[in-house]
Amino acid sequence: MNEPNSTIMILGGDGYLGWTLGLAIANRTDRPVVLVDNLIKRRWEKEAGAKVLVPLKSPRGRVAEYRRMFGKRNMSFEKVELLDSEAVEKVIAKYRPAVVINAAQQPSAPFSMSNAKNAAATFSNNIVGHLNVLWAIAGISKDTTYIKLGSGGCYMATDTDYVPIGRKDFFFEHQGKQHRVLQGLLPMQATDFYHQSKIADLLIDDLCSKIWDLKVITVQQATIFGATIPENHAPEFAGLAARFNYDAVFGTVFNRFVCQMVIGHPLTVYGDGAQTTGLISLADTTENFINLANLEVEPGEHLTVHNFTHRLSIAEIAQKLADVDPTAKITYLANPRREPAGGLGLEVELHDVIAATQTNKEARLQAEMARMLEFTRRYRGNIDPSIILPKIHWSAEETSTRLPEVSSA
Numbered sequence: 001m002n003e004p005n006s007t008i009m010i011l012g013g014d015g016y017l018g019w020t021l022g023l024a025i026a027n028r029t030d031r032p033v034v035l036v037d038n039l040i041k042r043r044w045e046k047e048a049g050a051k052v053l054v055p056l057k058s059p060r061g062r063v064a065e066y067r068r069m070f071g072k073r074n075m076s077f078e079k080v081e082l083l084d085s086e087a088v089e090k091v092i093a094k095y096r097p098a099v100v101i102n103a104a105q106q107p108s109a110p111f112s113m114s115n116a117k118n119a120a121a122t123f124s125n126n127i128v129g130h131l132n133v134l135w136a137i138a139g140i141s142k143d144t145t146y147i148k149l150g151s152g153g154c155y156m157a158t159d160t161d162y163v164p165i166g167r168k169d170f171f172f173e174h175q176g177k178q179h180r181v182l183q184g185l186l187p188m189q190a191t192d193f194y195h196q197s198k199i200a201d202l203l204i205d206d207l208c209s210k211i212w213d214l215k216v217i218t219v220q221q222a223t224i225f226g227a228t229i230p231e232n233h234a235p236e237f238a239g240l241a242a243r244f245n246y247d248a249v250f251g252t253v254f255n256r257f258v259c260q261m262v263i264g265h266p267l268t269v270y271g272d273g274a275q276t277t278g279l280i281s282l283a284d285t286t287e288n289f290i291n292l293a294n295l296e297v298e299p300g301e302h303l304t305v306h307n308f309t310h311r312l313s314i315a316e317i318a319q320k321l322a323d324v325d326p327t328a329k330i331t332y333l334a335n336p337r338r339e340p341a342g343g344l345g346l347e348v349e350l351h352d353v354i355a356a357t358q359t360n361k362e363a364r365l366q367a368e369m370a371r372m373l374e375f376t377r378r379y380r381g382n383i384d385p386s387i388i389l390p391k392i393h394w395s396a397e398e399t400s401t402r403l404p405e406v407s408s409a
């Protein structure tokens with residue numbers, strides 16, 4: 001039996017972020033780390049024709065590799081389907097973790113827009129899985145702090161110049177009269193089903209923290225870029241590599257561009273590239289989550305944290321890379337998505353817990369780009385250029401090549 005109140009359980013422990021967090025927390029602390037996953041992403045990748053940059057061992061194989069490389073035994077793996085409420089209750093009851101980090105979701109906007117089945121799979125995995133975890137914590141382990149991965153993209157279509165933390169008073173005029181909303185959440189508006197599921201999740205977090213006196217943190221996470229952290233960067237740590245998707249369905253923009261660059265393919269900007277995104281490196285994300293896991297949250301408190309370092313337009317991301325390698329070319333494709341141009345001037349309220357990663361931003365960006373380029377060049381032979389160009393359009397009629405349909409379990 002683990003010591004009371006020290007275990008960190010990471011849902012989505014086979015994933016890009018979940019595995020990286022597990023590896024970092026296990027190595028940098030002595031807390032027991034329990035990785036939980038149902039391995040569905042491996043199936044979705046096959047069905048979507050996606051590939052990973054570095055072939056992944058099984059989760060148990062990676063846990064064994066961690067023990068061998070670091071000589072520590074504080075990491076384990078449990079195969080659990082979050083859509084199975086009894087299985088979720090069982091694993092929560094077994095460990096009664098101090099902290100649960102939920103990074104177990106369908107994370108792709110294009111996947112959610114590919115067909116009706118995949119939109120439904122996104123909603124069931126992201127909303128029902130999340131609900132099952134909240135029910136289990138409320139029923140069995142109310143001391144647990146629940147940290148849920150949200151997305152900064154929830155505000156993508158909200159026309160505002162400021163994104164606050166938590167509740168605020170809002171005032172507006174209608175037909176010549178002044179009206180108010182007191183202590184409300186900033187309206188969130190998505191442009192795809194994936195982000196719509198994240199909006200639902202945040203509201204569910206807010207509800208459950210209040211009705212069940214739970215300790216909940218929603219992390220409105222910016223787009224992550226990067227392939228490694230110090231624990232798995234060197235070639236001898238290849239057996240500890242994180243999932244790194246670079247295809248058009250599951251690969252995020254910066255990671256996709258880097259892979260295009262190292263194989264000499266033009267960087268494919270969607271539309272005019274004026275649309276903006278929040279960004280944070282994998283290393284900085286990890287550092288902030290370690291601090292978040294130590295944060296004291298009161299029962300009934302729902303804290304929302306914006307986890308980001310940079311805010312760049314898509315064209316600017318491409319240009320940052322082209323500045324590193326002047327032979328790199330940038331091309332512009334018709335935008336398959338429906339996304340607003342976005343305002344570079346948007347201000348986002350920051351919590352102290354992410355302050356450590358807010359310094360020397362340009363140096364951080366350059367350092368992460370250098371690490372990514374070195375790492376992806378090492379595996380450039382694994383990059384398949386045929387899976388990087390987009391085939392899924394937001395307009396249902398225009399989706400030229402539909403993904404095979406996927407069930408949610």
Ligand SMILES: NC(=O)c1ccc[n+]([C@@H]2O[C@H](COP(=O)([O-])OP(=O)(O)OC[C@H]3O[C@@H](n4cnc5c(N)ncnc54)[C@H](O)[C@@H]3O)[C@@H](O)[C@H]2O)c1
Nearest residue numbers: 012014015016017038040041082104105107149221223224
């Ligand atoms: N990667 C990013 O840039 C980014 C940005 C913002 C938010 N996020 C969020 O962070 C989280 C992790 O994203 P990621 O990029 O690591 O994704 P990922 O696909 O690499 O990892 C998700 C993991 O969750 C598992 N999973 C999904 N449904 C499950 C279920 N029902 N039961 C058990 N396991 C299940 C998958 O098998 C997979 O291993 C997601 O919630 C995502 O929305 C990611």
